[in-house]
Amino acid sequence: MVLGAVVLWELSASPLERTVDESLYEYLDFVDATDRYGKLWIWGYLGASGGACSVAVFVDQLSCFLSSNVSRLAVHFYGYALLITLSLLASVFLPTHVPKKTKHTNKTAKALNLIGGDGRAILSAVTVFLTGAAGSTVQNFLFWQMQDQGSGETYMGLAVAVVLIAELVLYFFKSKLLRTLSSSGVVALSLGCLAAQLLYYSFLWNAWSVLPIQVLSAFSNGALWWAVNLTVDEVATPGMERSLHALLRGLSHGGGAGLGSLAGGFVVATFGLAVLYRACCVCLALWLCLFLIVQSKLPRQKKINYSRLLAADSSDVSDSDEEKERDWLVKAMKDDKSDWR
Numbered sequence: 001m002v003l004g005a006v007v008l009w010e011l012s013a014s015p016l017e018r019t020v021d022e023s024l025y026e027y028l029d030f031v032d033a034t035d036r037y038g039k040l041w042i043w044g045y046l047g048a049s050g051g052a053c054s055v056a057v058f059v060d061q062l063s064c065f066l067s068s069n070v071s072r073l074a075v076h077f078y079g080y081a082l083l084i085t086l087s088l089l090a091s092v093f094l095p096t097h098v099p100k101k102t103k104h105t106n107k108t109a110k111a112l113n114l115i116g117g118d119g120r121a122i123l124s125a126v127t128v129f130l131t132g133a134a135g136s137t138v139q140n141f142l143f144w145q146m147q148d149q150g151s152g153e154t155y156m157g158l159a160v161a162v163v164l165i166a167e168l169v170l171y172f173f174k175s176k177l178l179r180t181l182s183s184s185g186v187v188a189l190s191l192g193c194l195a196a197q198l199l200y201y202s203f204l205w206n207a208w209s210v211l212p213i214q215v216l217s218a219f220s221n222g223a224l225w226w227a228v229n230l231t232v233d234e235v236a237t238p239g240m241e242r243s244l245h246a247l248l249r250g251l252s253h254g255g256g257a258g259l260g261s262l263a264g265g266f267v268v269a270t271f272g273l274a275v276l277y278r279a280c281c282v283c284l285a286l287w288l289c290l291f292l293i294v295q296s297k298l299p300r301q302k303k304i305n306y307s308r309l310l311a312a313d314s315s316d317v318s319d320s321d322e323e324k325e326r327d328w329l330v331k332a333m334k335d336d337k338s339d340w341r
Contacts (some may be wrong), residue, residue: 050161130284193220
């Protein structure tokens, strides 16, 4: 029953979440404030880290101030329902903008063509698919493994909070990191960090030992997506950036995580959780080697920044207009002098 309720809720909420996100972006674009959209995730991470810790501590201490007959699982759902209700009330005040009707184009097909036409974009797509599959094993089984080690909800909440806070801290060094290592170097570093995490999880010895390694998630998740988005932005045509990002997110969180969950459940039931983590670690290490080899063989392409190109075009036009105006003024002054003579 619980599984059915979760599936039904996700099927209902997924399109709504996408619709609200698009509507908010359209409004910010309308008021020329799209730069603020890129920082909204910071508030989401702060809320998620605070909620993970507070709800975990509350549930962990449940037996101290509530009846022992209250199910801990039920309290999780009650807390989730309360926060969703508050979010629903807040969403009523979200500004919206209905854009003018434009000719409908299949941006998904166009995004697939853009990715398929560039070698680095293909490498990025395969990378996010594999990391989505490997990451799903952590999302599905890490908390169960911690519970087997005697962990309570507090440690689980802290494990989530450490991931989010570490990524927030790394965000302040995002530009320096990408300049120093380049996008391909950051992707390689992210793959190495995720492989190291999986290997570490296979040797987990107690509940608190998971907390230090969670810091690497800032690289294996946050830095990975910064580098991937930067790579696909180089091949994106104007107006296609968000479609490419959404396609890669769907490929990772939908295709990769879905396949990883199915395969992971089979491997855990047959061979055990430690074997699953180590197998994922080996697969990522092999892909890291292949990624570096293929990346070095790809021809270097000159980056085309379409936004700068458009800005340059408008600047050229304005310069030519100023030159014409100046020429006209000089000519008029010369004519005026000749008339006086």
